[in-house]
Amino acid sequence: xxxxxxxxxxxxxxxxxxxxxxxxxxxxxPICECENxxxxxxxxxxxxxxxxxxxxxxxxxxxxxELENFKQVSADVDKIVMDGIRLISQSKRxxxxxxxxxxxxxxxxKKRKPFFFFPVLSGYxxxxxxxxxxxxxxxxxxxxxxxxxxxxxxxxxxxxxxKVTEGxxxxxxxxxxxxxxxxKREFNVLLKVEAPGYEDTSYSFTLPISSSLSKDSDxxxxxxxxxxxxxxxxxxxxxxxxxx
Numbered sequence: 001x002x003x004x005x006x007x008x009x010x011x012x013x014x015x016x017x018x019x020x021x022x023x024x025x026x027x028x029x030p031i032c033e034c035e036n037x038x039x040x041x042x043x044x045x046x047x048x049x050x051x052x053x054x055x056x057x058x059x060x061x062x063x064x065x066e067l068e069n070f071k072q073v074s075a076d077v078d079k080i081v082m083d084g085i086r087l088i089s090q091s092k093r094x095x096x097x098x099x100x101x102x103x104x105x106x107x108x109x110k111k112r113k114p115f116f117f118f119p120v121l122s123g124y125x126x127x128x129x130x131x132x133x134x135x136x137x138x139x140x141x142x143x144x145x146x147x148x149x150x151x152x153x154x155x156x157x158x159x160x161x162x163k164v165t166e167g168x169x170x171x172x173x174x175x176x177x178x179x180x181x182x183x184k185r186e187f188n189v190l191l192k193v194e195a196p197g198y199e200d201t202s203y204s205f206t207l208p209i210s211s212s213l214s215k216d217s218d219x220x221x222x223x224x225x226x227x228x229x230x231x232x233x234x235x236x237x238x239x240x241x242x243x244x
Contacts, residue, residue: 007052011045011077018081031089044084044154048165049077076164087156115175116185117215118143118207122170123223125161125193127230133167134228136160137195141171144188149174170220178211185209191223198228 019033121141125134140158141148150157151172159169178185190204203226 003053003055005051006054007049008042008046010052011049011081012042014074014077014081015041015045015084018078018085022085031085037088040088040152040154041081041084044088045077045080047154047170048080048159048162048168050164050166050168076162080162080164084154088154112213114178114181114183114211114213116178116187116209116211117175118173118187118209120170120172120220121189121223122168122220123191123226124167125169125195125226125228126167127198128227129229129233131227133163133165134161134195134198135163135167137167137169137193137198137228139169140192141173142190142192143173145190151175175215181211181213183211185211191226193226193228195228197230199231201226201228 015038019031019038022029022031023033125137125139126132127134138158138160148157148171151174155170155172157171159171161167161169185208187207187209188204189207190202192200192202194200203224205223207221
């Protein structure tokens with residue numbers, strides 16, 4: 001038995017179909033369609049959609065039928081694919097036409113200097129009244145009062161939520177240089193969230209990190225759920241806190 005993320009196959013088909021459509025409708029388009037840029041777009045989309053894992057033929061049939069019937073999923077994925085293609089084409093990797101590798105990984109391999117490696121930061125945004133996932137919310141990430149740089153073009157800051165992402169957002173922050181290994185440092189992280197028709201909100205916390213020469217594993221940090229309230233509506237959560 002093997003677990004498979006069916007969404008990966010679905011998204012790859014959508015990415016290939018979108019590139020084909022762009023080439024047909026606008027042959028002179030400056031959009032790059034090399035394999036590395038396609039992989040960047042694929043990662044961009046997969047980082048923004050919930051996985052659909054299956055382990056049996058029955059699971060394959062059920063999930064494929066669900067994806068085929070759920071037209072909203074296809075529409076949302078198409079939009080994310082187009083956003084990804086535009087973004088990746090505007091900010092290609094310096095070595096995008098050669099072997100696929102992260103510019104940061106190349107630099108790290110040569111210099112072998114210590115860095116503060118950030119975890120992947122992820123969380124969900126909800127409507128404070130209905131508790132439903134919020135669509136079209138924009139989340140901005142600041143580290144030590146500065147807009148955080150992302151590891152590569154497949155991650156955005158600010159980023160947005162879509163219906164298919166069910167209110168999920170995530171960030172992969174570019175590592176910061178350190179003077180030496182095992183140096184402990186606290187980073188002040190601030191999230192600012194806004195959405196049309198809702199009151200803006202923010203959330204801050206301190207993130208302790210120890211410097212190292214390499215990132216041992218891909219680890220992530222789940223941020224507490226964030227709630228936005230429609231404009232003109234009293235935030236009952238804030239009222240309860242004030243009363244306490």
